[in-house]
Amino acid sequence: MSETGVNDEHEYILGTHGEELRRLGFQHQVWAEQTSRAWSDAGFGPGDRLLDVGCGPGYAAFDLANLVGAAGEVLAIDVSQRFLDHLHAQIRAREISNIRCALTDVERLELPTGSVDGAFARWVLCFTPDPEAVIAGVAHALRPGGCFAVLDYCHYEAFTVAPRSQAIDRVIRATAESFRIRGGNPDIGRELPTLMARCGLEVQEIRPVVRVGRPGTALWRWPESFFANYLPTLVEMQLITDAEASAFQAQWKTHSEEAAAFFLTPPMVQVVGVKR
Numbered sequence: 001m002s003e004t005g006v007n008d009e010h011e012y013i014l015g016t017h018g019e020e021l022r023r024l025g026f027q028h029q030v031w032a033e034q035t036s037r038a039w040s041d042a043g044f045g046p047g048d049r050l051l052d053v054g055c056g057p058g059y060a061a062f063d064l065a066n067l068v069g070a071a072g073e074v075l076a077i078d079v080s081q082r083f084l085d086h087l088h089a090q091i092r093a094r095e096i097s098n099i100r101c102a103l104t105d106v107e108r109l110e111l112p113t114g115s116v117d118g119a120f121a122r123w124v125l126c127f128t129p130d131p132e133a134v135i136a137g138v139a140h141a142l143r144p145g146g147c148f149a150v151l152d153y154c155h156y157e158a159f160t161v162a163p164r165s166q167a168i169d170r171v172i173r174a175t176a177e178s179f180r181i182r183g184g185n186p187d188i189g190r191e192l193p194t195l196m197a198r199c200g201l202e203v204q205e206i207r208p209v210v211r212v213g214r215p216g217t218a219l220w221r222w223p224e225s226f227f228a229n230y231l232p233t234l235v236e237m238q239l240i241t242d243a244e245a246s247a248f249q250a251q252w253k254t255h256s257e258e259a260a261a262f263f264l265t266p267p268m269v270q271v272v273g274v275k276r
């Protein structure tokens with residue numbers, strides 16, 4: 001346990017090492033447009049006090065800090081000390097004064113009632129064993145009229161790669177299974193409207209988020225960088241063999257050189273709930 005009572009073992013399944021830190025930065029760039037759209041739909045703007053729930057190394061937090069400006073503030077929270085150390089270092093290096101960070105388990109938020117104007121969570125609720133506790137904590141902290149904007153997977157195994165490959169399908173299934181084994185839910189998007197309603201948030205909007213990736217694009221490199229980091233974990237968890245990891249890599253390389261290859265990203269939803 002750390003001084004704050006947060007269990008150090010609770011670091012998230014994808015790891016907090018340097019490679020994952022860089023991957024999250026790249027991922028943020030690739031999904032920047034969809035993310036800004038969620039913020040705009042939630043009405044985030046200058047002067048707001050926003051919560052970045054499960055902020056990771058803080059890539060979104062910096063953009064949110066720009067959005068709210070000097071009169072606003074971003075409270076960035078995560079359970080990973082290593083990610084928060086990175087965020088602190090960046091805050092100092094960039095001389096940012098409107099981001100505060102806190103080492104917190106988002107399932108145990110204890111913010112004062114009505115203390116934030118809005119909240120954002122991207123690819124966090126799919127990893128938390130008790131997403132309802134997270135949403136309840138956020139709902140409690142939101143002021144009336146404030147929005148919680150969530151972007152998350154709603155059917156991970158529908159990640160579709162063409163031409164079809166058993167080696168790739170195998171790894172996609174194993175990835176979804178690994179999230180479940182560690183207490184997450186790779187299909188959490190489906191539950192979000194129900195959970196939000198239960199926590200007193202009125203669902204304002206449910207937007208599908210699916211894209212097509214083709215070889216040679218930045219989006220094509222998104223799963224590539226994910227699996228480069230994650231295949232060893234899947235092997236360690238005995239969800240795939242070394243041979244299956246190698247078969248995936250060989251097949252991905254072949255697809256990467258095929259102009260006709262493409263994928264549909266794992267379907268996600270953007271759900272915006274408003275506190276009444």
Ligand SMILES: C[S@@+](CC[C@H](N)C(=O)[O-])C[C@H]1O[C@@H](n2cnc3c(N)ncnc32)[C@H](O)[C@@H]1O
Pocket residue numbers: 011012024028053054055056057059060077078079080083104105106107121122123124127128
């Ligand atoms: C895939 S990363 C996403 C980071 C960031 N939201 C983004 O979109 O770039 C998932 C993050 O959720 C954090 N996380 C998972 N479970 C958590 C919990 N119970 N409390 C706080 N943070 C948690 C992890 O530490 C990690 O930083």
